[in-house]
Structures are given as C-alpha cells and as structure tokens.
Amino acid sequence: MAHSSIEVSISFEDQYEVHVGQDIRRIFPSFCSNRYSREKIIVVIDEKVHRLHGEKVQAVCDEYFQDSLWLSVPEGERSKSLGQWQSLIDRILGDGVERGTPLLAVGGGVSGDLAGFVAASTLRGIPLIHMPTTLLAMVDSSIGGKTGLNHDTGKNLIGAFYQPDAVFADTAFLQTLEQKEWITGMAEVLKYAAIRSPELFDQVAGLSRGALEPGEEWAQIISESIRIKTDIVEEDTLEAGKRAFLNFGHTFGHALEKVAGYGSLSHGEAVFAGMIAATYFSQHLGHPVDDIRFAPFLPLYKQQIQSMPTDIEALIEAMKTDKKVKDNTLQLVLLKDWGSPYIHPCTDFSMLREAWQYTLAQFNVNIIRYK
C-alpha cells in the first residue's frame, strides 16, 4: 500500500502533515525526535484499541521517549463528556506535565475529539498528535482541528479549534476494524461524495459490496477524502463560511444522536440518515438531487441500526442547538446539485417535518408526535 503525505496549511506559519499508509506509525519516532524532548509523552488511547494495538503504539513511543503516561478511554460516545475530560486532566496534572510535553491521541473520533480538547486546555495548550485507528477518524475527525465534548443540551457544544502537529493514519489499524465501524466511517466518505466528488458514490458502492477490509482502493479513497477535507479547512479554518459544508447531514444527524441518547446511534449512522433528510429537503426546493444515490448503502445501515428516535418534534427541538444557528434561524447545509453545497436559512418547518417523516420512514420507524 502506497504511503502519502498531505500538507494542511492553516496559515503562512502554521502547517502540518497528514501521513497515510500501511505501517506509517513507524516514522513517528523520527518525527518526534525533530520536535520534542525525549523526556515524556502522554498517550490517550481508546480502551479497545489499547487491547488490540497497545503494544505496537508502545513500541514506537519507546523508540524515542524515556517515559510515557498511558490513559485509556472507554469506547463509545459517552466518553465525550466533561467527566472524562476532568479525569484525564486530573491524571495529567497529577503526573506532571510541561508545555512542551506532547499528547498522542490514538483511536477513533470519540477519543480523538476528547484528547484534542484535553491537549487544547492543558496549560493552555500542549502539542497534539493524532494517530487515528478508524475509517471515520482517518477521513474526518483527526483532520482540521475540531475538538469537542457533548453536553446534555447538544452534541459537540464544548470544544475548541486546536490543530495537531501531525496526523499518522496507519491503515494497518484497519485490519481489526469491525464491519459496523467501516459502515459508520463510510458515511463521512459519502458526505465528501455529496458535497464535492460525486464519483466517490460509485467507487464506495463497489467496495461496499465485498468484504470491508483495507486494501489499495480503500487507501486511495482515504487519501482522496483527506484531500477534500484539507482543501476546505485550509480555506476556512474557523468555520466562518465554507467549512460549514462539511456539516452536510450533521444538523439532522446530531439531533438524532442527542434524542436517541448519546451512543445509541453511532455518529456515522446518524449522519447517513441526516444526509437523506438534507437531500430530500434540497430536492423539494427544486434542486436536481435525489436520495437514490444513498440507496445502495441503505441496507447496510438498516441492518446495524438498532433503533431510531420516533419523535419528530423532539428532533426539531434538538436541531435548534446546532452551532450554525444564526439569529435564531437554523442554517441547513443543502445541495444545489451533487458536489455543490450551500447554506439555506430554514424557516419552513412544515418542509422540515416532511424531511424527517420521509427519512424515518426509510428506516421503518413508526413516527409519534407529528404536527
């Protein structure tokens, strides 16, 4: 599998590399030797990834660092909480940390978002390096500097923009990725298909018909996804405009995650459903898009989704805590066409209800409370 490095230019003086490829973690020690003191590294790692790959990660850390503080995080969305943040901070400060001590985040989107915020908030910022181990984290959450915790009122409502020093996306980790996690991560790749590169729909559909396992074709899709995200982030790092397009399907998806109870529905499952809703809304505003594009993937998501929220009014309420809300108006990311997203201030709540009704029906939900 080929290795590639993609540069993310945040500003003239702030750039970092995303390294992608099989066993790419092996270049981690030499990267560190050019930047950090050997004294200590903090490793925040997903509990399951620790069991499966802890030794491999330990080996690359031990090659350069004299000491390491290992902190494992229980898997699942519930770990993106203030409680987990506090317990990590307590351990880090208790053990001793300096402004130059790097923090390596190893795992999927949950541990990456949490560890990112821990790095951003310790001593007002310690160096952060991401080593994503899931498809979703490789193509999305480890890139672009969004860190976040959930709050009872909404998803990712606590956080900061905090860029890593580098990302090491080692596709060897994907060998142990469960089918369910491939499907979860695939939603973010389909998002790139919808907002930028519609040809990805067919490529991913082709791959999803076979066993989901790492190979050359997936490596190319991962690199392409990272390029798309990098392009957008470089133009608008702090989400003042275009970066919001990366939120296609997310205003609906985050509402599903919140109403279902964090962790009941994975982020990717919720975003997949959210993209069907956003496409329905776009089509009913007269744009030439149709959710038929998502049809080849629907059975995969239906098979693994245990239950969906049924209360449309509660979902609409939850959408109102979205970070894109402006002057009390929901800002939906919709499609003028495939590959052509735009922001639509949403005042038509009857259309919103219809979009929800249509979407939930795709997942055979018996709707309650529909005005």
Ligand SMILES: O=C(O)C(=O)C[C@@H](O)[C@H](O)[C@H](O)COP(=O)(O)O
């Ligand atoms: O990086 C971004 O920008 C995104 O919006 C990417 C999303 O796929 C990602 O799930 C993000 O964490 C959601 O961000 P939020 O700002 O809506 O919380």
